[in-house]
Amino acid sequence: MDADFLALPLAALADAALDAARRGGAQHADLRVHRLRTQHLELRDGRVVVAADSETLGLAVRVLRDGVWGFAAHVDLTPEVAVATARRALDVTATLASLATERVTLADEPVHAGAVWVSPYDVDPWAVDVAEKIGLLTDRSTALLAASGVDHVSASLVQVKEQSFYADTAGTTTTQQRVRVDPDISITTVDRAGGAFESLRTLAPPAGRGWEYLTGTGWDWGAELTELPELLAEKVRAPSVVAGPTDLVIDPTNLWLVIHESIGHATEYDRAIGYEAAYAGTSFATPDKLGTLRYGSDVLTVTGDRTVPHGLASVGYDDDGVAAQEFDLVRDGVLVGYQVDRSFAPRLGLDRSNGCAYADSAEHVPLQRMANVSLQPDPVSDRPTSDLIGAVEDGLYVVGDRSWSIDMQRYNFQFTGQRFHRIRGGELVGQVRDVAYQATTTDFWGSLEAVGGPSTWRLGGAFNCGKAQPGQVAPVSHGCPSALLRGVTVLNTGSGS
Amino acid sequence: MSTTGSALVERALAIAAAQVPDAGAVALVREVSEAVVRWANSTMTTNGNTVERRLSVVMLVPLEGGTGAGVVTVPAPTGLADGPEGDAVLTDAVAGAVQAARRAGPARDAAPLPEPAGPADAHWDEGAEDTSTAVFARLAEELGASFRPGEASFGFADHRVTTTWLGTSAGVRRRWVEPSGSVELNLKDPSTGTSVWGGEGATDIATVDVAALVDRLRNRLPWGARQIELPAGRYETLLPPSAVSDLMIYLAWSMGGRPAQEGRSAFSRAGGTRVGERLGDLPLTLAGDPAGAGFADLAYTPVLATTYSGDEVSVFDNGATTGRVEWVRDGTVATLAYPRAAAAEYGAPFAAPTDNLVLTGGEDATLEEMVASTGRGLLLTCLWYIREVDPTTLLLTGLTRDGVYLVEGGEIVGEVNNFRFNESPLDLLRRATEAGATERTLPREWKDWFTRAAMPPLRVPDFHMTSVSLGR
Numbered sequence A: 001m002d003a004d005f006l007a008l009p010l011a012a013l014a015d016a017a018l019d020a021a022r023r024g025g026a027q028h029a030d031l032r033v034h035r036l037r038t039q040h041l042e043l044r045d046g047r048v049v050v051a052a053d054s055e056t057l058g059l060a061v062r063v064l065r066d067g068v069w070g071f072a073a074h075v076d077l078t079p080e081v082a083v084a085t086a087r088r089a090l091d092v093t094a095t096l097a098s099l100a101t102e103r104v105t106l107a108d109e110p111v112h113a114g115a116v117w118v119s120p121y122d123v124d125p126w127a128v129d130v131a132e133k134i135g136l137l138t139d140r141s142t143a144l145l146a147a148s149g150v151d152h153v154s155a156s157l158v159q160v161k162e163q164s165f166y167a168d169t170a171g172t173t174t175t176q177q178r179v180r181v182d183p184d185i186s187i188t189t190v191d192r193a194g195g196a197f198e199s200l201r202t203l204a205p206p207a208g209r210g211w212e213y214l215t216g217t218g219w220d221w222g223a224e225l226t227e228l229p230e231l232l233a234e235k236v237r238a239p240s241v242v243a244g245p246t247d248l249v250i251d252p253t254n255l256w257l258v259i260h261e262s263i264g265h266a267t268e269y270d271r272a273i274g275y276e277a278a279y280a281g282t283s284f285a286t287p288d289k290l291g292t293l294r295y296g297s298d299v300l301t302v303t304g305d306r307t308v309p310h311g312l313a314s315v316g317y318d319d320d321g322v323a324a325q326e327f328d329l330v331r332d333g334v335l336v337g338y339q340v341d342r343s344f345a346p347r348l349g350l351d352r353s354n355g356c357a358y359a360d361s362a363e364h365v366p367l368q369r370m371a372n373v374s375l376q377p378d379p380v381s382d383r384p385t386s387d388l389i390g391a392v393e394d395g396l397y398v399v400g401d402r403s404w405s406i407d408m409q410r411y412n413f414q415f416t417g418q419r420f421h422r423i424r425g426g427e428l429v430g431q432v433r434d435v436a437y438q439a440t441t442t443d444f445w446g447s448l449e450a451v452g453g454p455s456t457w458r459l460g461g462a463f464n465c466g467k468a469q470p471g472q473v474a475p476v477s478h479g480c481p482s483a484l485l486r487g488v489t490v491l492n493t494g495s496g497s
Numbered sequence B: 001m002s003t004t005g006s007a008l009v010e011r012a013l014a015i016a017a018a019q020v021p022d023a024g025a026v027a028l029v030r031e032v033s034e035a036v037v038r039w040a041n042s043t044m045t046t047n048g049n050t051v052e053r054r055l056s057v058v059m060l061v062p063l064e065g066g067t068g069a070g071v072v073t074v075p076a077p078t079g080l081a082d083g084p085e086g087d088a089v090l091t092d093a094v095a096g097a098v099q100a101a102r103r104a105g106p107a108r109d110a111a112p113l114p115e116p117a118g119p120a121d122a123h124w125d126e127g128a129e130d131t132s133t134a135v136f137a138r139l140a141e142e143l144g145a146s147f148r149p150g151e152a153s154f155g156f157a158d159h160r161v162t163t164t165w166l167g168t169s170a171g172v173r174r175r176w177v178e179p180s181g182s183v184e185l186n187l188k189d190p191s192t193g194t195s196v197w198g199g200e201g202a203t204d205i206a207t208v209d210v211a212a213l214v215d216r217l218r219n220r221l222p223w224g225a226r227q228i229e230l231p232a233g234r235y236e237t238l239l240p241p242s243a244v245s246d247l248m249i250y251l252a253w254s255m256g257g258r259p260a261q262e263g264r265s266a267f268s269r270a271g272g273t274r275v276g277e278r279l280g281d282l283p284l285t286l287a288g289d290p291a292g293a294g295f296a297d298l299a300y301t302p303v304l305a306t307t308y309s310g311d312e313v314s315v316f317d318n319g320a321t322t323g324r325v326e327w328v329r330d331g332t333v334a335t336l337a338y339p340r341a342a343a344a345e346y347g348a349p350f351a352a353p354t355d356n357l358v359l360t361g362g363e364d365a366t367l368e369e370m371v372a373s374t375g376r377g378l379l380l381t382c383l384w385y386i387r388e389v390d391p392t393t394l395l396l397t398g399l400t401r402d403g404v405y406l407v408e409g410g411e412i413v414g415e416v417n418n419f420r421f422n423e424s425p426l427d428l429l430r431r432a433t434e435a436g437a438t439e440r441t442l443p444r445e446w447k448d449w450f451t452r453a454a455m456p457p458l459r460v461p462d463f464h465m466t467s468v469s470l471g472r
Helices: A010-023 A079-099 A130-145 A213-214 A221-237 A253-263 A385-390 A443-446 B005-019 B083-104 B133-144 B210-225 B240-255 B258-263 B340-346 B367-372 B425-431
Strands: A029-043 A047-065 A066-072 A115-118 A152-168 A173-191 A196-201 A242-251 A304-306 A327-330 A372-375 A395-405 A412-424 A429-433 A433-438 A449-452 A458-467 A472-480 A483-492 B025-040 B043-063 B066-075 B152-168 B173-189 B193-201 B233-239 B284-289 B325-330 B357-359 B376-379 B382-390 B393-401 B402-406 B411-416 B418-423 B439-441 B453-455 B457-469
Touching: A010 A029, A010 A047, A010 A079, A010 A152, A010 A173, A029 A079, A029 A130, A047 A079, A047 A130, A047 B043, A047 B083, A066 A079, A079 B025, A079 B043, A079 B083, A079 B133, A130 A152, A130 A213, A130 A221, A130 B083, A173 A213, A173 A221, A173 A412, A173 A458, A196 A395, A196 A412, A221 A429, A242 A253, A242 A385, A253 A372, A253 A395, A253 A412, A253 A433, A253 A443, A253 A458, A253 A472, A372 A458, A385 A429, A395 A433, A395 B393, A412 B043, A412 B418, A433 A443, A433 B418, A443 A449, A443 B152, A458 B376, B005 B043, B005 B083, B005 B152, B005 B173, B025 B133, B043 B083, B133 B152, B152 B382, B173 B210, B193 B210, B210 B411, B233 B240, B233 B367, B240 B284, B240 B357, B240 B425, B258 B340, B367 B411, B393 B457, B411 B425, B418 B425, B425 B457
Parallel strands: A047 B066, A066 B043, A115 A173, A242 A395, A372 A472, B233 B376, B357 B453
Antiparallel strands: A029 A047, A029 A152, A047 A066, A152 A173, A173 A196, A242 A483, A304 A327, A304 A372, A395 A412, A395 B382, A412 A429, A412 A433, A433 A483, A449 A483, A458 A472, B025 B043, B025 B152, B043 B066, B152 B173, B173 B193, B233 B457, B284 B325, B284 B357, B376 B402, B382 B393, B393 B418, B402 B411, B418 B457, B439 B453
16 A cells, blocks of 8 residues: 555544534535546557656545435545535535435445555556656567558557545545556558558456556467467458358457446446436346346356456445445346445345445545446356357357447447457358447347356456446456357448448 | 645746756646536436646657657645645656656657747636536526426536636746536436437526426427337438537547548548548538637637647647637538647648537528428437447447437327437438538537537438337
């Protein structure tokens, strides 16, 4: 835990804010000090375009008075401002109370006094000189630019250190630090005479790791970068896909995003009861279907968790002061659970929140946000991806995420990918292009015939899952094995068919 | 704050000049005061009143072979410009930016900082302006009164006041205040499943007539009494201004000059760019204009202030005066976005991305008049979850949302299911057959990043709905 964060007057701010909230009649109040340090390096064709460090830091006070929330935040970290901020939060409840036709109650949570949690990483990215990072990105860019057919290279690294202190009127105090990195390299080939271009991006997902992720721990960069130019050349030469129902073997580098959009968001309880109806949307998986909705085939078992090592949504405690947990969302194809926070747990009839509250900065109020929502691998057999491909006579093997879009109820979706390899007779026989696949969530997961074994299971994820107004972003990972799905609708994006 | 943003800018620039006398320096302070309220199922869900203040230091450091750029942004609590503790923070920020610039090496977008267009702004030394949830007094009263059984109300209102101070070592001293705000309302009729949406952007939130907005939306709810199922396909479609704005915003975001010159954009073509290419028969002009292009509350301060370099903007251009840019003129691609260095490299005019977009050139017809002149077609409300499918053609996918209506014989005859579409905004400009009167609108999809837009409704004879969406 960084000493400069611990040196902030955290306890004094908490005492000041929480006392002011109590005196103002709040039945519950919490203070959060939130710091986000970000470094962004970006190179184009081996030259630095962006070298930027940024930091946000502030305090936030949330009060619950007579069942009505009030929230306020400020950049100044002094006890006087903490008191004033608590009073502004109380003022907000008074000003807007007429709009509150329902009253909020919070699920109980054991008190976690003095809890400290730090995410696992080997090398703090801030301990590495910027020159070393730029040097690594430059070397990789230079090597790729030297490859045949590569006209442009973009390379970037975003590293984040997030620190938070939480204290509430029940006596919980938590102090946490998380580190995450998002490296990304893409190459482009340009046909100037024909006026066309094509690109490919590395598959390495963002991860809750340190600088070691860039140098080989958790990802084989050498292997991926070596094959990238030839894969791009093959993609350019590839024929356009024939549209129609198609058997798909989907790699975890693509499937994580489908899980995120069609299961992760659909099992957020706040969405399911309409809290995001005017913005992010609702969910077809409404609470009246809990325990009965056939989400997919028997093979489909999905969990939510905030505990998986290196997961982007992994924490020790959420922003309601609830200890991180793992829980079921879909078991054997049936909807069995939701992600909730302390305010939604009682509405669902749960005694305790499963720990999904998060705010992306001091300026934003904690919301129910996504846990690491993950598809479980085959529990019986460690089937390799090649075994799933071998079960397909004529289909596609989908690798890497690209474009995505899903409707307001998380039902109708369309995805593309980095690469689509044609499968003939159980073998890969080259790429095709212009591919998108489109489906309805329950049809798609209903067509899930098999999943790969534990050895195929990988974490994918993103730094920037968006939700709420004002908009917030959250980092989240999704683990999944390779998967075999039958008869998914494939479009040709070139012809529009 | 006890010291104004101007004092902080001056102190940061003084420390920068002392550390590296021959470097260029930019100091940017932004204070954002924001009030928000959100509701769902006819009850308030979240709210807030927040104050954020940050200082960015951009150092442009001479190096062998050119100039490097580094940026550091730090929180700017009250008193940062006062005393040794504040100086230590500012010194570290400047040193960090200098180190980043040296590590980065010579930048391709390097250029001398723009000279000031005039003396320091008259209000340079004044403090920040703020807002509070008190601005929602009228909204709370009218909205609360609108909640009624048998109807569910959802929405969001925000009011944000941003005060910016920009100073550069070239002598630029600018301060400006930009209030912005919006009210979005979504009504649902549980008995039919019908959902309607409307929104308004406003710099003064108290001017928004929420009661009138509620009435307008309630007039649409009966359109859902007759539900009609239509399959995917190509339909004559009327896109209202909000839907047009979301497509034009994405188009404008894709108009980087360098990508087009390098052959890696939808605005590339064999041997060059698409500048000069006529898109369609309608004489439409898509422009950004700090003066507001005839819409007073679309105006913005014509000064470039950025902490990020990319294909369209450069930190070396901080302080540059920006002006009207016509991205598309009379139906022809006219301008691509270039920082000053890239503009010089390609012999193109400097054109910074604009903070508003106005599409003009249509007839005087209102959307209602265009409905009346429609034989059979679809009327949309807005678009959602727009994402790029193919960058070579700017093919986008997305969904219709909160009301698709079937028009027959000039009248709305019922509500249709939602659709997923796959369309390119470039192709839509090529195929549109009618544009109506331009009006102020709120982009549904991109509102978080872009609120200042005025668009006409468009008629597209063959809008491509690729599948049915059961989402409501």
